[in-house]
Amino acid sequence: MQTTTLSFSNLHNHGELFANLFRARKQSFIVQKKWELPEAEDMEFDQYDTPQSRWIAIHDNGLVLAGIRLTPTTARCGVYSYMIRDAQRGILGGTIPQNLLDEDAPVDEQAWECSRVFVSHDIPQMYRRKVHFKMVEAMTSSSRELGASRLIALTGANWQRWYGRCGLEAQAIGPVMRIDDGDFQCVSIDLTAKMH
Incomplete structure (x- = not known):
């Protein structure tokens, strides 16, 4: 099992991996979860898949x-910034409630957003924990290399059950919300303990 952090400047070094990541996202979010998201050429994408982001495969x-997408909270592309902030600002059409955070969404060079997190439904249960640990390890090291001291994420409301097991220190930064068929909550993940 390998981990690769992709960017627009290095994706040419990794063959089909970038496209395969977006194909896997389509399988996870559009086919399995039945979310209504943009797709083309059998790949899922959105307005945050810009050269400002990084993707962990x-x-x-x-x-x-x-896979995981990391986007700086300082990102700007037209009217968009990053998903959590744009939801709070009400420019996502209400698909995510505006009251998802207790305070204003950060715009900070040391804070990055973690989004589009998925694990393939094809992975047998006995291997999932190993994949989760690899995800956390890659997310933490990539984020630190990018200069992040914390991540913010909109995640399943059961995050407390498994974040600790994976070695993540986090705290809730918004209320539990019902979105589609699940309960979600915004969290802040502290990376300062992971600094070298």
Whole structure:
């Protein structure tokens, strides 16, 4: 199992991995979860997939097992910044409630957003924990290399059950909300303990 952090400047070095990551996202979010998201050429994408973001792929023999997108909270592209902030500002059309945070969404060079997190539904349960640990390890090291001291994420409301097991220190920064068929909550993940 390998981890690769992709950017627009290095994706040419990794063959089909970038496209395969977006294909795996389509499988996870559009096919499995039935979310209404943009797609083209069998790939899921949105307005935050810009050169400002980074994508972490957990993969094995060309098969994408899991993925994460990291976007700086200082990102700007037209009217968009990053998903959590744009939801709070009400420019996502209400798909995510505006009251998802207790305070204003940060715009800080040391804070990055973690989004589009998924694990392939094809992975047997007995391997999922190993994949989760690889995801946390890659997310933490990539974020630190990018200069982040914390991540913010909109995640499943059961995050407290498994974040600690994966070695993540986090705290809630918004209320539990019902979105589609699940309960979600915004969290802040502290990376300062991971600094070298």
